[in-house]
Amino acid sequence: MNTSLRTTAYALLGAFALLIVSVIYIQAIKGPDFRDDPRNVRAIAWLTGRQRGPIISADGVVLAISTPSPSDPKLYERLYPEGSLYAHTVGFTSVLFGSRGVEQTRAADLISNRDATISGVLNGLLGGDTKPRGVRLTLRDALQTVARDALGEQRGSVIAIDPTTGAILAMVTYPSFDPNTLIGPDAGAAGEALERDEDDPLRDRAIRQTYPPGSVFKVITAASGLDTGLVSPSSEFADPVYLRLPGSESTISNYDGMVCDNGTSVTLKFAFVKSCNTVFAMLGMNLGADTLGGTAEAFGFNSEVPFEFDVLTSFFPLRGTMQDDPPATAQSAIGQRDDRATPLLMVLTVAAVANNGIMMAPYLVSEIFTSEGVVEATTEPVAWRRAMSPASAGVLADMMEQAVISGTGTRAAVPGVRIAGKTGTAETEGSAPHAWFIGFGPLGAESGDPQIAIVVIVESGGAFGESATGGTVAAPIAQRVLAAFFGVTDTR
Amino acid sequence: MTRRAEAGLIVAACLLAAIGVAIVEFTQGNWLDAQVALTFLAFAAAFGGVYLAVIRWAPGASSLLLPLAAFLTAIGFIEIYRLDSHLAALQRWWLLVAAAAGALVLWALRDAGVSVLRRYRYVILAIGIGLLLLPLLPDSWLVYGATVNGSRLWVRIDIPGASRVMSFQPGEVAKVLITIFLASYLAERAEAMSVVSRKIGPFEIPEPRHLGPVVVAAVAAFLVLVYQRDLGASLLLFGIFVGMLYIATGRSFYVITGAALVVIAGWTALVPFDHVQRRIEAWLDPFGHFSEAGYQTVQGLFAMGSGALTGSGIGLGRPDLIPAAATDFIFAAVAEEMGLAGSLAVLTGFSLLIAVGFGIALRSRERFRKYLAGGLMLVIGLQAFIIIAGVLRLMPITGLTLPFMSYGGSSLVTNMAIIALLLRVSHEERT
Numbered sequence: 043m044n045t046s047l048r049t050t051a052y053a054l055l056g057a058f059a060l061l062i063v064s065v066i067y068i069q070a071i072k073g074p075d076f077r078d079d080p081r082n083v084r085a086i087a088w089l090t091g092r093q094r095g096p097i098i099s100a101d102g103v104v105l106a107i108s109t110p111s112p113s114d115p116k117l118y119e120r121l122y123p124e125g126s127l128y129a130h131t132v133g134f135t136s137v138l139f140g141s142r143g144v145e146q147t148r149a150a151d152l153i154s155n156r157d158a159t160i161s162g163v164l165n166g167l168l169g170g171d172t173k174p175r176g177v178r179l180t181l182r183d184a185l186q187t188v189a190r191d192a193l194g195e196q197r198g199s200v201i202a203i204d205p206t207t208g209a210i211l212a213m214v215t216y217p218s219f220d221p222n223t224l225i226g227p228d229a230g231a232a233g234e235a236l237e238r239d240e241d242d243p244l245r246d247r248a249i250r251q252t253y254p255p256g257s258v259f260k261v262i263t264a265a266s267g268l269d270t271g272l273v274s275p276s277s278e279f280a281d282p283v284y285l286r287l288p289g290s291e292s293t294i295s296n297y298d299g300m301v302c303d304n305g306t307s308v309t310l311k312f313a314f315v316k317s318c319n320t321v322f323a324m325l326g327m328n329l330g331a332d333t334l335g336g337t338a339e340a341f342g343f344n345s346e347v348p349f350e351f352d353v354l355t356s357f358f359p360l361r362g363t364m365q366d367d368p369p370a371t372a373q374s375a376i377g378q379r380d381d382r383a384t385p386l387l388m389v390l391t392v393a394a395v396a397n398n399g400i401m402m403a404p405y406l407v408s409e410i411f412t413s414e415g416v417v418e419a420t421t422e423p424v425a426w427r428r429a430m431s432p433a434s435a436g437v438l439a440d441m442m443e444q445a446v447i448s449g450t451g452t453r454a455a456v457p458g459v460r461i462a463g464k465t466g467t468a469e470t471e472g473s474a475p476h477a478w479f480i481g482f483g484p485l486g487a488e489s490g491d492p493q494i495a496i497v498v499i500v501e502s503g504g505a506f507g508e509s510a511t512g513g514t515v516a517a518p519i520a521q522r523v524l525a526a527f528f529g530v531t532d533t534r
Numbered sequence: 535m536t537r538r539a540e541a542g543l544i545v546a547a548c549l550l551a552a553i554g555v556a557i558v559e560f561t562q563g564n565w566l567d568a569q570v571a572l573t574f575l576a577f578a579a580a581f582g583g584v585y586l587a588v589i590r591w592a593p594g595a596s597s598l599l600l601p602l603a604a605f606l607t608a609i610g611f612i613e614i615y616r617l618d619s620h621l622a623a624l625q626r627w628w629l630l631v632a633a634a635a636g637a638l639v640l641w642a643l644r645d646a647g648v649s650v651l652r653r654y655r656y657v658i659l660a661i662g663i664g665l666l667l668l669p670l671l672p673d674s675w676l677v678y679g680a681t682v683n684g685s686r687l688w689v690r691i692d693i694p695g696a697s698r699v700m701s702f703q704p705g706e707v708a709k710v711l712i713t714i715f716l717a718s719y720l721a722e723r724a725e726a727m728s729v730v731s732r733k734i735g736p737f738e739i740p741e742p743r744h745l746g747p748v749v750v751a752a753v754a755a756f757l758v759l760v761y762q763r764d765l766g767a768s769l770l771l772f773g774i775f776v777g778m779l780y781i782a783t784g785r786s787f788y789v790i791t792g793a794a795l796v797v798i799a800g801w802t803a804l805v806p807f808d809h810v811q812r813r814i815e816a817w818l819d820p821f822g823h824f825s826e827a828g829y830q831t832v833q834g835l836f837a838m839g840s841g842a843l844t845g846s847g848i849g850l851g852r853p854d855l856i857p858a859a860a861t862d863f864i865f866a867a868v869a870e871e872m873g874l875a876g877s878l879a880v881l882t883g884f885s886l887l888i889a890v891g892f893g894i895a896l897r898s899r900e901r902f903r904k905y906l907a908g909g910l911m912l913v914i915g916l917q918a919f920i921i922i923a924g925v926l927r928l929m930p931i932t933g934l935t936l937p938f939m940s941y942g943g944s945s946l947v948t949n950m951a952i953i954a955l956l957l958r959v960s961h962e963e964r965t
Contacts, residue, residue, distance in 0.1 A: 044896055046784040047908050050777055051892035054915045058885045061919065062878065064926045068838050069874040076839020081824060081832070084840045084852045093563075173563075 091117035095174035103183035126218040130246035134221035151175040173413035180209035192522040196504030205393035207423035208402030217243040252382035256468025259377025266337035268434035275311035287369035315449030326375020389497035392480035396492035398432040454517040460485035465512030474503030479516035543601035548577035554612030561849030580633035587637035591644040594964030595957040610939025628943035632950035639954035662711030665704035706944040717905035720782035766932025817930035837870035845873025
């Protein structure tokens with residue numbers, strides 16, 4: 043009798059042992075398969091269904107917000123009301139395509155830290171606010187909109203920055219995409235279409251694409267000459283039709299194939315204003331690879347830019363490799379050959395000129411605020427590097443202003459505001475030239491420090507194609523943004 | 535183990551429930567509120583009350599049963615609270631009712647002991663079968679049967695003047711009554727039934743007239759299956775019959791015949807009922823039937839798989855995606871949010887309970903008490919196994935509650951009464 047009772051007990055305990063083995067198999071061994079099954083909506087709900095804090099622009103426009111899901115009151119839906127305008131900066135959180143932009147970099151603030159971890163529980167018990175934080179960006183919606191409209195449907199990007207702080211005021215890229223499509227029901231198809239798109243709309247061209255800088259690099263070459271004391275704006279250079287590079291068959295000529303000024307001699311300032319390649323190639327060779335390379339690196343080439351996101355490192359050929367190669371130095375001095383720059387580094391370059399030679403670290407998030415709207419953390423501007431002396435910066439600013447008044451950058455001029463700028467038309471193999479413009483304003487003691495620096499790059503000539511130059515394609519875009527910034531409505 | 539240690543463990547279980555509720559409040563974005571205190575008080579009142587009843591009326595009882603029951607109830611309650619706080623509020627009331635029922639059992643048997651139940655054996659059987667058939671009452675009556683999820687095992691009572699209807703599963707109570715009857719019946723007939731009258735091949739066959747109970751068991755279970763379309767309840771009932779016959783006679787003949795009858799009855803039932811058929815299909819290939827019959831099983835697997843070793847954290851998983859998460863699939867919900875750690879704790883808890891329960895049966899000096907303890911433990915153990923095995927896809931899913939853990943008043947009250955009976959049996963061995 044007790045034997046059968048024991049047998050029954052053992053049988054039942056044996057059955058439970060079977061359950062234990064089975065649950066270990068399901069949870070500890072087979073678990074990841076079940077967890078990652080595409081039909082398991084847990085990961086999706088976990089990533090996208092939680093409430094996240096809002097992201098707003100500097101002027102208070104809502105860029106990302108969580109609203110309670112109509113289908114499930116416990117879940118939230120993320121909405122990006124401005125769509126493609128902030129796709130690369132605000133980013134998105136998608137199950138299929140991961141997380142990008144501020145949505146990724148500030149996830150820790152945007153997601154509630156109320157969880158069942160020991161720290162989460164302790165934080166809550168000690169009265170800490172565990173609700174999701176909000177993020178305010180430095181971007182101004184008004185300026186962002188103008189920048190997008192001005193760039194239009196031309197591949198490229200526009201960045202505007204406050205030169206004295208490094209706060210990014212506008213940052214747009216074309217082509218862009220609507221992040222809402224990547225979190226919606228047809229996210230898979232939408233994302234695959236974007237990934238297949240040859241124009242690569244997912245790439246943030248402002249920071250994840252480098253271009254030959256072309257003539258905008260002359261700002262750095264000029265800075266190198268001024269800083270070393272080798273030249274001044276009035277320094278005289280020879281003015282040939284073309285410059286034969288020593289020890290080689292190659293030549294450098296000016297954009298229009300003509301002399302720069304009168305064919306005899308030309309000042310540095312005049313050559314800068316007219317963007318003459320011959321003069322800057324000579325200056326580059328006079329400076330030598332070491333000095334020019336040193337200045338380029340002072341401006342942040344070959345360095346990782348400290349920023350919210352990973353920025354592609356801009357490239358200037360390493361000093362050692364150009365030592366005995368004057369032709370290479372000459373071509374590098376006019377921003378050709380192997381020089382590569384991101385639009386971000388070029389706006390930092392021109393911002394450094396505007397800010398007495400001090401290059402501020404760029405930033406995109408101005409503050410983190412609590413659910414009650416109380417500001418909890420504010421980004422303090424920090425200087426990243428000293429690019430050039432204040433004196434040289436002042437001289438360079440004057441040369442750049444003249445370029446907008448009477449040189450290649452006249453189409454960037456804004457009536458009533460003193461604007462400085464430099465155009466660039468970067469030759470590229472296999473396509474029309476890239477059109478550049480970098481500039482800043484306002485100049486003049488009475489209006490204080492310059493308030494805005496800008497870069498415009500239009501890939502492969504944009505709407506103008508082969509005939510495009512920085513002055514005809516990029517400068518007018520900069521003009522519209524600058525005019526909007528200064529509240530000037532009539533730009534003629 | 536001393537009574538003092540038992541009290542300590544019960545307090546620990548009460549705290550466990552309260553802390554669990556606090557964590558839920560917290561992860562759901564709420565501040566701690568009265569729910570935490572209410573939960574602690576309800577648990578303390580319920581298990582403390584039964585504990586006091588034990589000290590008063592069954593001081594010699596095992597001190598292991600109550601803490602284990604309290605632990606399992608606490609784990610289940612946390613998950614119910616996390617899934618639906620309104621259900622949990624009801625469950626708290628049910629817990630108090632269940633404790634009252636447990637105390638009532640201890641009080642009722644305080645002088646006469648469990649042996650008094652033998653006297654009313656046929657009354658008990660009649661009530662048991664009556665309860666079993668109750669869900670078949672037509673819809674127009676004041677007390678009527680109701681079909682939930684394709685199974686007719688509910689009884690509803692329209693309370694005049696109240697908008698709510700009360701519903702309960704009489705089958706939960708019936709199985710205990712039938713167990714009591716069987717223990718009593720077998721205590722008298724067991725020896726006669728174990729006498730071998732003839733042999734067919736390797737099998738020793740008892741007197742045909744003693745086969746009566748087996749036939750009754752088969753017929754009853756089959757009827758339940760056919761009319762109530764409930765695979766789980768009939769399997770459980772059948773298992774209890776067969777298990778108790780085996781315990782009493784020690785003849786594996788009953789087990790083998792029983793298993794054969796389950797297969798035959800099951801097979802016969804499969805053909806006419808879509809409801810059962812779909813469950814079998816869903817069991818064999820749940821992923822292939824994802825959008826229909828396999829959905830619940832797959833959601834359970836997703837939940838458990840996502841829970842992995844340490845779980846998502848209480849309140850941070852998505853057990854709400856599992857159909858019937860608070861009742862049949864409470865195990866999967868616990869496994870998701872508390873991980874393998876939690877599911878192993880639950881399985882260990884049940885295993886310990888089974889060991890303790892059968893220990894009581896083994897130590898019993900008297901036949902009836904032995905069968906009663908063994909049978910009652912079989913009720914809890916088998917029911918827990920059938921539903922968890924369904925969730926883990928070791929067998930087709932059947933609609934059964936997980937004792938102590940699932941939401942459900944009938945289930946909680948019944949299981950608390952079983953614990954009270956076991957407590958009483960263990961007490962009687964010490965006196």
